[in-house]
Amino acid sequence: MSTAYRPPLAEMRFVLDEVAGLRTTTQLPGLEHATPEIVDQVLLAAARLASEVLAPLNPVGDRTGSVLENGVVRTPPGFREAYRQFADGGWNGLVFPAEWGGQDLPWTLGAAVAEMWNAANMTFQICPLLTQAVIDALLHHGTPEQKAVFLEPLVGGRWTGAMGLTEPQAGTDLGAIRTRAVPDRDGYRIFGQKIYISYGDHDMAENIVHLVLARLPDAPAGSRGLSLFIVPKLVPDAQGRPARRNDMRPLKLEHKLGLHASPTCVMAYGEDGGATGLLLGEPHAGLRCMFTMVNKARLAVGHEGLGLAERAYQQALTYAHERVQGRVAGRPVAILAYPDVRRMLLTMRAQIAAMRALAYWTAGFVDRAARAADPDARAAAAGRVALLTPIVKAWCTDRAQEIAALAVQVHGGMGFIEETGVAQHYREARILSIYEGTNGVQALDLVARKLAQDDGRLPWLLLEELRAEVPRLPEAPALERALATLETATRTVQAAPEEVRAAASTPYLRLIGQVLGAFLLGRGAASAQAPPYWGLLHRFYLRHLLPPALALGEVVAAGADDLDPAALAP
């Protein structure tokens, strides 16, 4: 069975340039070195590593999985070597400052590169993803000493990162965290147990830096009493070399529906006198520090959805071309000949194009928020990132599940057989709607925080921009109708009481995602550089994928009355 991955470089490049505005982004201060030739070379080199090294390991990782033996985690065969190639290749430092060994390249380009890592091998990419989240937190909140010790090896990929947040009783509600931090001579001692620590232990790097949420002795109750600690597996010596084994260990690995190669650890800290930790940021400000990394990680999970969907689509497309069933006009045909199979494949392809457009376009605002010369432009871009982050995370990952399900469906009975390899994508898509904040939490974040931000002006700045651009796009009347539905729904949600807003949150998020997708595909279709098939995808999207989404306007209007617990008595 074909599980090969071929990065769609031409389409990625088109979306970067013509939809996400990469050429404007690379004019921002500090990004001038990201010339079109560099962008091409980086994409090509990443494509090779992704398709030749990482992609063939994906089914191996699924079948073998990581194991915990004698207190040590072993990753599947080939993962260590692949990670070495990834880290030695400098890929971990793509977007990070040159000061710490990175390349200072745009996040927009980083989004495209991340798509390839995820499509090739999502379970592998989780490790660099976490490392990047830890780097982000250190860059924003670390002391100069902490930066000097931790950043260079993390950016270079010699050390990796892990996030210790969840405890059995503290999932979405982190306020229930019980892990303790006790001040010590030169830092803190950490005591507690964490669950769901991806790559909390492994054999691919020389050290692992955990960021752990814990409670100081004088901490107020709830989420405002949490502090964030740097807890390295090996405590660095005065020269910054990994030296002393810290008091922490993996107790077990979870058995999961997917992501078998990614070791999901139950971690014990401080069984033997306390794990050495350093405070990151201010005491009791742990949640705020953590959100620095969580927000980037949420975008990164959206990229996981995009990459996984692309891989599932490629596999389904290959199968539809090869699988011969039945006859048309007396001749045996591949199943691609059947309209319903083409409907499924076009649904996948058009949806993925829209997800890619949204992901890259959003990354452009991340670049502007970080680098625009004008502070107002930076603030406006940061607002846009805040608004789009829950949409990228939840919309891209929910769609990824539908796409992975369609990929199985195209395979028919063969899709249900593990050896075919497509079921892996279906199983692994499932987690994307759950981790880094469930998609329900994303939807709440969108309607309760983001729609209310800046006195409710935040979404309207975006909607006004769309209003202005839509008349110049092909199929403008359809886009204008979609925009009108979205505007009405936005006003309804903004005016609604809390309970009603919450009830409308998930349909509203899907609606805005689907309308933004239509708009961005339209922006691509308006470009003279558009590939010949792009107009086709745009029209298919407008006629097949947009109408059901616009019906969500009615669901939003339905409010909370029908979510009556009376029908849900135990």
Place this chain on the structure above:
Amino acid sequence: MRILVPVKRVVDYNVKIRVKADGSGVDTANVKMSMNPFDEIACEQAIRLKEAGHAEEIVAVSIGEAKCQETLRTALAMGADRGIHVEAPADVQPLAVAKMLRAIVGREQPGLVVMGKQAIDDDSNQTGQMLAALLGWAQATFISKLELADGRAVVAREVDEGLERIEVTLPAVLTVDLRLNEPRYASLPNIMKAKKKPIDVLTPGDLGVDPAPRLLYLKVEEPPRRQAGVKLGSVDELVTKLKQDAGVI
């Protein structure tokens, strides 16, 4: 010592080749292009020689359209030190290429030319041999193993009978085969550094060579489709068929 590595831009090895409808050649419009894989192995070998202290500088050369500079950047990102681009039409033939390379050897004075044994587009397998003849240098072709010592290269050549070991005196032209090494992936920092490495642009005129084709391609066509085979019941039947129908034994 300086090493010269000629690299050719060709249709990517993953691409399914399509012949142009008018039979005038292979369709290269909107087709992914890459460095000829054998040249990539040559480039890797040159870098390894430099890393082992046998060479101080690696110069990559590409002859063809402006886009060849992308291929040169790939060589620079792998580890070549500078590039020379000879801007010429896309269809320069082996003899003209060899003459241009001879002129560049005259300017650069390398101790070794390391190149692919052939390019995967036209599979000519001529340029290296022609270059050695024009220069009056030793040549070692199809090499799959290489050791340098005392101004000599000891190589293993892949020939039909197996491996042939020969020794050549430097300067020499080496053409490399598939099993010589596994080329490295360009690292991100090296891609960024490659941007700052110089590429000189020359014309065939600068080198005193007329790039006009001397061979005329009459027609390019797809290979004939394979006929369906037959299943045979026994080895005896096979032997009979090979004797009588195929006439090969």
